Amino acid sequence: MEKFLFRTHRPSHVAAAAPDKTTQNPEKPTQSQIGSGTKMGVTPKIAPSMLSSDFANLASEAKRMLDFGADWLHMDIMDGHFVPNLTIGAPVIESLRKHSEAYLDCHLMVTNPIDYVEPLCKADASGFTFHVEVSKENWQELIQRIKSKGMRPGVALKPGTPIEEVYPLVDSENPVEMVLVMTVEPGFGGQKFMPEMMDKVRILRKKYPSLDIEVDGGLGPSTIDMAASAGANCIVAGSSVFGAPEPAAVISLMRKSVLENQEKC
Ligand code: DX5
Numbered sequence: 176m177e178k179f180l181f182r183t184h185r186p187s188h189v190a191a192a193a194p195d196k197t198t199q200n201p202e203k204p205t206q207s208q209i210g211s212g213t214k215m216g217v218t219p220k221i222a223p224s225m226l227s228s229d230f231a232n233l234a235s236e237a238k239r240m241l242d243f244g245a246d247w248l249h250m251d252i253m254d255g256h257f258v259p260n261l262t263i264g265a266p267v268i269e270s271l272r273k274h275s276e277a278y279l280d281c282h283l284m285v286t287n288p289i290d291y292v293e294p295l296c297k298a299d300a301s302g303f304t305f306h307v308e309v310s311k312e313n314w315q316e317l318i319q320r321i322k323s324k325g326m327r328p329g330v331a332l333k334p335g336t337p338i339e340e341v342y343p344l345v346d347s348e349n350p351v352e353m354v355l356v357m358t359v360e361p362g363f364g365g366q367k368f369m370p371e372m373m374d375k376v377r378i379l380r381k382k383y384p385s386l387d388i389e390v391d392g393g394l395g396p397s398t399i400d401m402a403a404s405a406g407a408n409c410i411v412a413g414s415s416v417f418g419a420p421e422p423a424a425v426i427s428l429m430r431k432s433v434l435e436n437q438e439k440c
C-alpha cells in the first residue's frame with residue numbers, strides 16, 4: 176500500500192507528536208532559501224545505535240533505550256559490500272516494528288540503496304538514510320521513492336567525502352531532510368571519534384540553519400560537546416550508551432549538550 180504522509184513513530188511514553196517532519200510541499204522553501212543566520216529550528220534527537228545492543232534480545236533492548244529517554248532508534252543496515260560487515264535488513268526491522276512504535280532511523284551502508292526502499296517501506300521503517308558515495312547517478316529518483324513510500328530521506332557521507340557533495344541533495348526541489356556526517360569510517364561500532372569532521376558540521380549548520388544534522392561514530396560524554404557546538408542535533412551513540420552503567424544519564428547528558436549549544440547560537 177502506498178503511504179503518502181510521513182509517519183510519526185514515537186515512543187509510546189512520549190505524549191505529544193512533535194510534527195517536525197516536513198511533508199512534500201511545493202510552497203516549502205528550500206534549505207538555501209531559508210538562508211543562514213536564523214535561529215536553529217531543530218530539536219535534539221538522541222538515537223542509540225542498536226548495533227551495540229544484544230541482537231538476540233532486540234525488542235527488549237529497544238524498549239530499554241526508549242525508557243531511558245531515547246528519541247530515535249538508529250538501525251545500521253550493512254550489506255558486507257559497501258562496508259566490510261554484515262548486519263540486519265528489512266526482516267529484522269519488520270520484526271522490531273511489531274514490538275515498538277519508535278522512530279526507526281535506518282542508516283543504509285549498502286551499495287544499492289534503491290533496492291531497499293520497497294522492503295523497508297513494508298517493514299515500516301521511519302527514516303531512510305543512504306550514502307552519497309553510491310547514489311551519484313540516481314539520488315533524485317531515490318529521494319522521490321523514499322518520500323512516496325512515507326519514509327523520511329537522509330543522506331550520509333563517509334569521512335573522506337567532501338561536504339560539497341551533499342549540497343545538491345539538500346538544495347534540490349525535492350530535498351533530503353537530514354544529513355548524516357560520519358565521524359568514523361562506517362562499518363563497526365566502538366571506533367574513535369574524528370574531531371576533524373566537525374568542520375563539515377559547522378559548514379552545514381551555517382548554510383542550513385534548520386536542517387537535521389546527524390553525527391555517527393564515537394559519540395559519548397567526552398565528544399558530545401564538540402559535535403553539539405559545531406551544530407549537530409541528531410546524535411547517534413552505540414557503545415557509549417550500551418556500555419554505560421547508567422545509559423539514561425548518558426542520553427540525558429547528550430541532550431543537554433545539544434540544547435545548551437543551541438541556546439548559544
Ligand atoms: C558505524 C555505525 C554506527 C555505530 C556507532 O558504521 O554507523 O551507527 O553503531 O557506534 P559507536 O557509537 O560505538 O561508535
Ligand code: ZN
Nearest residue numbers: 251282391411
Ligand atoms: Zn550508523
